[in-house]
Amino acid sequence: MENIIYLDNAATTRVRAEAAEAMRPYFEAEFGNPSSIYELARNAKRAVETARGEVAAALGAQPTEIYFTGGGSESDNWAIKNIAESYPERGKHIITTEFEHHAVLHACQYMETRGYEATYLPVGTNGVVDPAAVEAAIRPDTALITIMLANNEIGTVQPIAEIAEIAKRRGVLLHTDAVQALGHVPINVKRLGADFLTVAAHKIYGPKGVGALYARKGTKLKPFIHGGAQERGRRAGTENVPGIVGFGVAARLVAEELEREAPREFALRERLVDAVLSAVPDSRLNGDRFKRLPGNANFAFKYIEGESILLLLERHGIFASSGSACTSGSLDPSHVLLAIGMPHGEAHGSLRVTIGRYNTEADIDKLVEVLPGIVRRLRDMSPLH
Amino acid sequence: MEYTAEVLDHFMHPRNVGDIEDASGSGTVGNARCGDIMKVDLKIEDGVITDAKFKTFGCGAAIATSSMATTLIIGKPVGEAIKLTNKTVMDALKGLPPVKVHCSCLAEEAVRSALWDYVKKNGVEIEGLAPPKDEAELEHIGLEGLEG
Known part of the structure; x- marks a missing residue:
């Protein structure tokens, strides 16, 4: 692994x-x-x-x-x-x-x-x-x-x-x-x-x-x-x-390293968010962009479903999570995404990326490289697109 | 939760993705609210399904069951295609995790809905084909969940 x-x-x-x-x-x-x-x-x-x-x-x-x-x-x-x-x-x-x-x-x-x-x-x-x-x-x-x-x-x-x-x-x-x-x-x-x-x-x-x-x-x-x-x-x-x-x-x-680690995670997150939002049409960041943890990004991609995104990311060795119902084992998507007013359909198409101390720029760049293609591929299959 | 190799194969390499222009019958089931929508288009000539295409919004199992369902009905007379059940689809995929069984039910429903559309459009009858369960709802599938 x-x-x-x-x-x-x-x-x-x-x-x-x-x-x-x-x-x-x-x-x-x-x-x-x-x-x-x-x-x-x-x-x-x-x-x-x-x-x-x-x-x-x-x-x-x-x-x-x-x-x-x-x-x-x-x-x-x-x-x-x-x-x-x-x-x-x-x-x-x-x-x-x-x-x-x-x-x-x-x-x-x-x-x-x-x-x-x-x-x-x-x-x-x-x-x-x-x-x-x-x-x-x-x-x-x-x-x-x-x-x-x-x-x-x-x-x-x-x-x-x-x-x-x-x-x-x-x-x-x-x-x-x-x-x-x-x-x-x-x-x-x-x-x-x-x-x-x-x-x-x-x-x-x-x-x-x-x-x-x-x-x-x-x-x-x-x-x-x-x-x-x-x-x-x-x-x-x-x-x-x-x-x-x-x-x-x-x-x-973690307390000792916080001062160095938080800005590092923040820089990686910002790199990711900028790249994804510009490369993927009909995408957005869920939740306030700056009043959030430095390493957290949560995206909504219209017309597609989160578990499918995760399965395709896994083919590239990338592990992330989603608020879709299919990943929660119920028919409803994440209560968090519903609480911030997201429509059900979009909440199913969410992708959460959480960056930690072992992640590097190369990790983010790899995700940015493969994600737009994955979204496109699933949208080509979607009756909503 | 683990998918079988067959499910992953049909997810990674879905068969018959797309639309059929002037489809003989077309059915869309599910809704955005619960995260699965399947559309199946059929081309039917002399009572035989000569082509089937699907488009699916949904998880890995939803895509795999749609894909498998289309492969199972192509080449079949409509009278046989209506016998497709969620169990046939599941068996062909060597099983689904329990929380994903509803995806196979949706695939069965999508095929029946497309056949029902064919029946209505052509004024023919297929013995044993009942109207789709929630026809009223199908008229305006829950796309409202995707707005805003």
Whole structure:
């Protein structure tokens, strides 16, 4: 698999060598259970705490504010369901948006079955939430606002700091899913002002199956998994020590490299967008061109369907994704693309390209070389063209 | 989800793509909303399908099933072509992933719709051919999903 051009970094990323190497000893020589008392266990325990410090530092948080979880979806679920557990005295209203990740949307829908009401704010055609709309949606019984920092499909970055000011002033808790944002835009929980924040390792060149929930000091967080005393009694279960170690290294390195990496990804993205929009008629970029993650491009190509584009790209060794129904396993295209007002037909013809640290100009140029021909070929077959 | 070699072959090298000028019968099914539209044109001479062409907006399976369906009916008398079912198409492709079975149903429908058009245009009858399931809808296929 050396000749592949992987342009689906929002789906997952390749574990970087530094993280993989750091993890290896914790599968083998340092296999101890961090809860045991001998030296072997103490090494594992220290490794977990070092990683906690690394993740905390990457977010501008304190280590005691970081809880390791089994990934982004778990962290989202915990933050949302915790409202009922830890803040039962507050009202039963949640504000979110129409284009959240399913881990947030479905958790909010679940809360609706548990006596909560949820407001799903529209996001507008540029894919950016209006803070004034958030404020207007706040009711006396609003307990939580949960809005993502950056969208997973169109990459648009949300004005979370502004929303946090509103939330603070109105006495409402704020959670943000920062899974897609970490490593691509600067994150500092103090400056951002969120009470809870979700991150995941596998989007930042760390391993799958490990994430974290940041809970600001002073917030209440009830256990999500009951059992042992791990994660200060809030998330029981023997720690995924190798995963956590890999997460720590990955988080430290993406934070260190951000200043160099973000402009590099941005330059590649702009090269791609300019080239595609000029080479492919009836194409456009979905979501705001600049209020988005530096490495995200999401195109709409009229008259054709996304899965077909992906299959033909794969013939050239290029891997990307689409919001078409055929790639989601349902009849409806991506809820994100529908939320920004795209007609169904066009949403089926979307292509998401997400650039990461291993991508080069040559990758982008190869995509630009083959894509117009693929679109033409499918349009020649389309009854709509 | 994995496609068989047959599906990929018909997707990569689709047979009978195009339109037939003055087609004896033409049918379009599906809608842009759910992401699949198939158009099948037939040339029918002395009750035998002498040519079939398709154009499809859709995923790999939609294109492959349209392609396979046309190859299966060319050279067949109309009375036999109406026996084409989604299962025939699926079997010829050595199977489809479960979420893609509806594509083969659409291919069957597209052929029937083209045959129905032929029947209406020529005032002939094909024994066993029922009107397309949602004829009313077919009159104005959901192209509205593509505007704007």
